[in-house]
Amino acid sequence: xxxxxxxxxxxxxxxxxxxxxxxxxxxxxxxxxxxxxxxxxxxxxxxxxxxxxxxxxxxxxxxxxxxxxxxxxxxxxxxxxxxxxxxxxxxxxxxxxxxxxxxxxxxxxxxxxxxxxxxxxxxxxxxxxxxxxxxxxxxxxxxxxxxxxxxxxxxxxxxxxxxxxxxxxxxxxxxxxxxxxxxxxxxxxxxxxxxxxxxxxxxxxxxxxxxxxxxxxxxxxxxxxxxxxxxxxxxxxxxxxxx
Numbered sequence: 001x002x003x004x005x006x007x008x009x010x011x012x013x014x015x016x017x018x019x020x021x022x023x024x025x026x027x028x029x030x031x032x033x034x035x036x037x038x039x040x041x042x043x044x045x046x047x048x049x050x051x052x053x054x055x056x057x058x059x060x061x062x063x064x065x066x067x068x069x070x071x072x073x074x075x076x077x078x079x080x081x082x083x084x085x086x087x088x089x090x091x092x093x094x095x096x097x098x099x100x101x102x103x104x105x106x107x108x109x110x111x112x113x114x115x116x117x118x119x120x121x122x123x124x125x126x127x128x129x130x131x132x133x134x135x136x137x138x139x140x141x142x143x144x145x146x147x148x149x150x151x152x153x154x155x156x157x158x159x160x161x162x163x164x165x166x167x168x169x170x171x172x173x174x175x176x177x178x179x180x181x182x183x184x185x186x187x188x189x190x191x192x193x194x195x196x197x198x199x200x201x202x203x204x205x206x207x208x209x210x211x212x213x214x215x216x217x218x219x220x221x222x223x224x225x226x227x228x229x230x231x232x233x234x235x236x237x238x239x240x241x242x243x
């Protein structure tokens with residue numbers, strides 16, 4: 001049996017169950033995963049990189065804020081923020097406060113769609129169906145239509161003021177104890193803001209190590225980074241395979 005518009009009832013039920021799980025458990029289950037990736041050139045000392053992604057902060061989420069502040073105890077060499085910090089237009093001050101201890105470390109960032117636009121309540125299974133039918137973004141072909149615009153400029157200014165590098169369709173580098181880490185970033189492919197042609201060309205010969213950074217791991221972005229020879233790409237957006 002199928003529901004209207006040819007959507008299987010099983011998918012609809014799974015989507016509803018996913019909403020309940022996401023809202024009731026997943027949103028309060030903050031996770032730290034440790035992964036060792038053997039990509040550094042021979043002889044380079046190990047680097048501890050903390051990737052922070054998909055915070056989706058709503059004002060008043062004190063438990064989440066305390067957990068984020070505690071991450072500074074990991075003492076990373078540098079921090080990469082891969083976007084979707086916001087789920088509330090009023091949340092910028094609390095995001096900056098929660099990430100304040102981490103902004104004492106060198107870092108860089110890209111934004112995700114929810115940094116630019118407020119979220120809309122929807123069945124998460126629709127995202128998969130729309131992808132299969134070739135539609136993208138927050139609202140069909142126009143991701144900026146009929147959505148709340150978040151104050152992302154204030155978030156950007158806070159990160160920049162702390163010295164984090166803005167990787168919006170650009171390259172930059174961090175110097176970590178004499179080691180040059182080149183960072184090549186893209187704006188969010190999920191809302192078609194990525195411009196790989198502006199950063200194409202592959203790793204610089206003057207960097208000790210180069211990596212790509214993007215919010216949504218769309219294949220066009222990953223394939224471009226891979227074709228240019230980047231040994232590591234950090235991305236967010238998938239919430240660890242939550243759906």
